[in-house]
Amino acid sequence: MSHYQKLVQHAQKIANFNHLAAISGWDQAAVMPSGGNEARSNAMAELSVLLHQLNTQPQLSDWFNEAEQEHLSPLEKASLREMKQRWQHANVLPQDLVQAKSLAGSKCEHAWRTQRKQNDWNGYAKNWQEVVNLSQQEAQIRSEANNSTPYDAMLALYEPGTTTESLDIVFNDVKSWLPNLVDRVIDKQDQECVLQPTGSFSTTSQKSLGLQIMQFLKFDFNHGRLDESVHPFCGGVPTDVRITTRYDENDFIQSLMGTIHETGHARYEQGLPKALAGLPIGEARSMGIHESQSLFFEMQLGRSPEFINHLSRMASQQFNAHQDLAFSTENFRKLYTRVEKGFIRVDADELTYPAHVILRYEIERDLMNGDITFQDVPELWDHKMQAYLGLSTKNNFQNGCMQDIHWTDGAFGYFPSYTLGAMYAAQFMASMRKQVNVSEVIESGDLSLIFAWLDENIWKKASQFSTNELVKQATGETLNAEHFKAHLKSRYL
């Protein structure tokens, strides 16, 4: 057996255990009774240890060296590249740092759940200081291995190929026009009358509506399910994708769009090529590309006027509300494109969302590069929030720098993916429109041509190409944020 083949077998073994981790994780979030949590956490920690052992097995180093000398097809070479990248990410850190960060992260996250409610920055900072410190050490070590800045090395965990240099250019441009655009749109929308659908919308009815829309979006129910969880997510494995949503019986509007968002993630997973299953090259390209698919579904498709026609029709039917003006297409369009300045990223609308992300990006970049310390964060947050959205978070930590879970356990480098995803989604849509009459297709109710484009250009390519190459093949250019800007202007002005 060639060394390349040994690596392939090893990757498939890892994929099998990752499969069990994904299903146990889904179970824990979606169906497990709370009394099962301690034993489950122990079992999953045991599995993490095993996965770490598999990812850091000593002989892998030789296998990679040998495999690189073997005669490989271009596809195999790409596959080797992806396997090696994962191996390097897993092996570059000393084991005691990994453990220390994991412990500090768990401690900080656990306490944060209470501290956030109490707006307790000082309590939080005590734990968080250690998380930041260990993450800086991690970034330093990774930067040496990567020959990059510390923050770029963290970014590479989520967005391989994306650099601070490119992000600064793109995000600085957004900062130059977004605050003004937000103000103009809010002024314009001030005149509008928007009706919130009122009533009690039973979970059963909402679920039924969600399933109809997933069907409409051609979610493959032979390879996936819809369930409920406190924090909606897309989990499971490509052959069995588990998406979740949460229902509020007073408001179906958010949950419905959440289901559409997760369906986008799910269809990407379901569309990954079977022939590459179990290999890193067969996985989704990056967090940003994953988010581009969920946001393509939620923002590009789901909030398009033609799609909103379908939505308002289906919702009127489900809730028997044909006479209710709140269910009119016109009102649905307003509801789903309402812009408001707010403190909370996860509640933000399409237009203000990038401001939240850029703020976090700038802070975590400087934090990882050692240009600021953890103590500078609240003031910087307040300052940037005022600049980008005109809101102050002074002494309001719970709605400021303590609002997100990401940093509590040191996931620095992840936030840019959200806005990269929104930008890629707009760019894909612009490109798709050259080949497909998207509006007509959505209106027809048969979205196959849209999905065929995504499948051909994104899903089936998995991680065969770098993000830049993938985007270039799909759209003729690498990331170009002008499409996003044009999309926002056309939708909101």
Added chain:
Amino acid sequence: MSHYQKLVQHAQKIANFNHLAAISGWDQAAVMPSGGNEARSNAMAELSVLLHQLNTQPQLSDWFNEAEQEHLSPLEKASLREMKQRWQHANVLPQDLVQAKSLAGSKCEHAWRTQRKQNDWNGYAKNWQEVVNLSQQEAQIRSEANNSTPYDAMLALYEPGTTTESLDIVFNDVKSWLPNLVDRVIDKQDQECVLQPTGSFSTTSQKSLGLQIMQFLKFDFNHGRLDESVHPFCGGVPTDVRITTRYDENDFIQSLMGTIHETGHARYEQGLPKALAGLPIGEARSMGIHESQSLFFEMQLGRSPEFINHLSRMASQQFNAHQDLAFSTENFRKLYTRVEKGFIRVDADELTYPAHVILRYEIERDLMNGDITFQDVPELWDHKMQAYLGLSTKNNFQNGCMQDIHWTDGAFGYFPSYTLGAMYAAQFMASMRKQVNVSEVIESGDLSLIFAWLDENIWKKASQFSTNELVKQATGETLNAEHFKAHLKSRYL
């Protein structure tokens, strides 16, 4: 660290992986979409390989030798005994035999799913011959290690401590009175008018009723769930017990009792001592004792006149059927104690069930001991079926020796557990009645005293004692089938 402690740590590691196997298995049976099956099976097979490696790690042999020299408390000695027994079961067979049997079993079981429908004995026999042959080899090897007959060595996998010698005495006695008792009861019931509840009983309503009864039986919903599956089972782990049932919208009667049966299994698991979690000594004692708990719930409790009062009341309420004579207590009692001779074990009632088990026991015993060959089975089946229940299965393989899944993959030695469970259940009830006024307690609707007895005498003892010792401590004697006989006569005559 002492060698005993090393063994404890190793056992807990195995328990963690068994946890993941249990949850993935539940998921596969209860919620997984069918398209997910292939990847799931691969993942679970990978986990089986790992578990086999852990159970057969070479250093374990030394650890057991060393641990036996260490100073241990009585509880630790018992724990060591249970760990060693599991280790011996896992290590006695050569790896190629394990693999060959697993392959032959999968092949036979897979083909059986079609062959049974087609009554295709010849096709089945081709695969089954190999399963029997490999199982005989297994029994031979185990018998040498156990210093017992081959069949006793197989029996020890499910019922450690139970022997052919003791079973022959007990089962021969049952054979001497059961056929006649069945005939007398059927004659008596011939006069009765029994009404089958008719109507459509929605899954939602049935589930709601099932949950009420589980609550009544003090199932701990903080450590478990009720779901649906094609074949009802009790799975999961003690901190998170997953029971399943299936619903037939035309008939709630069977499903309801099935839920009570699985709740019995579940409460045993939920009652296992937390302090021994993750160790073999903390697991359920044996298949027979497990079945004694499910049958205690289903037969001793669930079919008692006082419990049936509660059942008919709750069902009348759930289905709004207070005026329906089919829902009367009297009719429910008749429904749940109806005796009929039938071909199919899983459909058999309490009274005829032992006949099905004894038939299988006698055949598998002689098969494993090499006294008969696989070709003798259909004729023996027919012969015994005629003797015990007066039914012929000549050329009716699908309702004869091809009806059960157990033998298709070589699970010889399991069948006696079912009737041992029924006998232990009757013996426990007889003993309990000396301390608890069971009828009054059930009537009161608060069954705590009954569960306290089971907890004290069975659940919390887990595998600390041998089955014989456990039963003796609980009832003052080892297995005594007279209690079962007395119970049947008192209920059915």
